[in-house]
Amino acid sequence: MSTSEQDLQLDKPNPARVYDYLIGGKLNYAIDREFAHRILEIVPLSAEICLLNRYWLRRVVRFAVEQGIRQFVDVGSGMPTEGHVHEVAQGIAPECRVVYVDNEPIAVAHSEIVLEDNDRAIMINADGLEPDEVMGHPETRRLLDLNEPVMVIMAAFLHFTSPEGERDEAVELLARYADHIAPGSYFAISLATSEASDPSYLDSIAAYKDTTRPIYARTHAQTRALLGGFELVDPGVTFTVAWRPDTLGSYADDPSKACLLAGVARKS
Known part of the structure; x- marks a missing residue:
């Protein structure tokens, strides 16, 4: 069974749609909402944790544009939401180009609608676990110049790998x-x-075994090792809320309440 066929099944919640619901989206089904409420019972801050990840993503995009990056590939981009990569990037530098990558049918269909009037942003229906498929896709090749630097974003994506x-x-x-x-x-x-x-966060991760894609948690050391072949950008691997924050707010005393690690690294 292909990943796309698997994601079309509605007998299990889909993590992309669960995430959409937790950040206030409407592109989800009852089975996804039921699972999201189960997660909220385990970790009441789950919705806020997802939003903090979105805020981190926006800071990352601003950082990239400040470094001169004008091309983005958002792998496992999920549902179109306010403050998406193209909105942030093009709001600073209108010439920025963005390729969104997902194979969840609702995410693909709605992203295509959202982006239909934007000639510098596209959604491709591809498996983010297949780099050759993603980067070799005709639409990727049409929109991006891969001889020039690009930022590859994997927000809340790699934990679906083991x-x-x-x-x-x-x-x-x-x-x-x-x-x-x-x-x-x-x-x-x-x-x-x-x-x-x-x-209890580990209990919520364990619950994802009942979805279409289980989640695997990593330590700081394991996460740093993922970026070991590249130049890690300051402040290194941190919790999302602590990566170049505008403010730590209520997380100042304990950033680990944000529950997701994040990092940015440069290919030299």
């Missing part, structure tokens, strides 16, 4: 994406961690 076994699957995945991008490009990643201060 760190178990002889080699972390995400290490291989990042290396394969790196083969397609020019020196001076960036990776921006965020993912679930086993080192959050709330022990």
Whole structure:
């Protein structure tokens, strides 16, 4: 069964649609909402954790544009939401070009509608776990110049790959994406961690075994290792709320309540 066929099934909640519901979206089904409420019972801050990840994403995009990046690939972009990558990037530099990548049918269909009047942003229906498919896609090649630097964003995506076994699957995945991008490009990643201060967070991660895609949590060390082949950007691997924050707010005393780790690294 292909991933797309799997995602079309409605007998299990889909993490992309669950995430959409948690950040206030409407592109989800009853089975996704029921699961989201189950997660909220385990970790009441779950919706806020997802929003903090979105805020981190927007800061990352602003950072990239400030570094001169004008091309973005958002892998596993999910549902179209306010403050999407193209809105942030093009709001600063209108010439920015964005390729969104997903194979969840609702995300693809609605993104195509949202982007139909934007000739510098597209959604491609592709599997983010297949870098050759993503970076070699005709629409990617049409919109982007891969001889020039690009930022590859994987927000809350890599934790769907397994760190178990002889080699972390995400290490291989990042290396394969790196083969397609020019020196001076960036990776921006965020993912679930086993080192959050709330022990019930691990229970919420375990619950994802009942969805179409289980989640695997990583430590700080494992997350840093994912970016080990690249130049880590200050402040290194942190919780999302602590990565170049506008303000830490109520998370100042304990950023680990944000539960997701994040980091940005540059290909030299």
